[in-house]
Amino acid sequence: MIFGKPKPTVTQDDKDWVEEAFIWLEKQYGQDYLKNVQTIEPTKEFFPLDFKGTEDNTEQLTKMICDYMQIKDAKIELYYFSDKPLELSEGIVTTSSEHGNKQDSQGALGTYTQTDNDTFSIGIEMEVLKDPIGLIATIAHELSHLTLLGEGRLKENDEELTDLNTIALGFGIFTANSIFKFTQWSGTSHHGWQTQRRGYIPEQVAAYGLALLTNYQKKDDSWTKYLNSSVKKLYDKNIKYLRTTTDDIKFK
Numbered sequence: 001m002i003f004g005k006p007k008p009t010v011t012q013d014d015k016d017w018v019e020e021a022f023i024w025l026e027k028q029y030g031q032d033y034l035k036n037v038q039t040i041e042p043t044k045e046f047f048p049l050d051f052k053g054t055e056d057n058t059e060q061l062t063k064m065i066c067d068y069m070q071i072k073d074a075k076i077e078l079y080y081f082s083d084k085p086l087e088l089s090e091g092i093v094t095t096s097s098e099h100g101n102k103q104d105s106q107g108a109l110g111t112y113t114q115t116d117n118d119t120f121s122i123g124i125e126m127e128v129l130k131d132p133i134g135l136i137a138t139i140a141h142e143l144s145h146l147t148l149l150g151e152g153r154l155k156e157n158d159e160e161l162t163d164l165n166t167i168a169l170g171f172g173i174f175t176a177n178s179i180f181k182f183t184q185w186s187g188t189s190h191h192g193w194q195t196q197r198r199g200y201i202p203e204q205v206a207a208y209g210l211a212l213l214t215n216y217q218k219k220d221d222s223w224t225k226y227l228n229s230s231v232k233k234l235y236d237k238n239i240k241y242l243r244t245t246t247d248d249i250k251f252k
Helices: 012-029 031-035 055-068 126-130 132-150 159-168 172-177 203-217 222-226 229-244
Strands: 075-081 085-087 093-095 110-116 119-125 180-186 191-197
Touching: 012 031, 012 159, 012 203, 031 203, 055 075, 055 126, 055 132, 075 126, 110 132, 119 126, 119 132, 126 132, 132 159, 132 172, 159 172, 159 203, 172 203, 172 222, 203 229, 222 229
Parallel strands: 075 119
Antiparallel strands: 085 093, 110 119, 180 191
16 A cells, blocks of 8 residues: 655645744744753643642742743733623623723733833633633743743734744643633533634644644654644644655754
8 A cells, every 4th residue: 555645734835834933933032942942741740739720820820931931020910801791780791801901801811911111911811710721821822922022022913923932932732732622511401512712823733833843853752642632643744744754844
């Protein structure tokens, strides 16, 4: 039986974008830094805390992620919001995020605002506090805004590049695993399911970014055991392609 040549899981346009983005990220952080970025795993070794889905946990995780991303001397103010409908006494249905000055948070799991040169405001949706993988992914994404916008690497916001930046800085497991969320529920007489799409890049793009970084670093990838099954399948296809291709890969 003749097997075809291994292929990436992304379109040519997405492949080019990921590779060009990583070239840009290498220039921003330096080759030595990216070569040695540690892949952060969802274990007690990396996050030694008793997770209860509290605001205290969120503050602890934010400090830990700052350390992993080497974010120093930044004043980070956390606040929390909810976009779930609330019925007021007057019968008006609204959301809690409308009561303050954080209206731009609606529909998002996290928000980022720079208030001055070294003070940054990050908002976290209350719903994500109970989901450790989603919470870490959200914090990592918002802190990636800080490393890109706050530290002057970007002049204008780019959400897709910000997601890819979390992969380059070691948080790819969390970003990739939180993209697609499937939940089931049941009651006394009925049951159902719900899907939710998170983030700004699809699973196949995240998986290619993970494989590209792994191939670039030439490191062991035993950490892939923490990827969910769909992302792991995509990653395996991409790493096989990258390790066997004779194509002109820009990012090496």
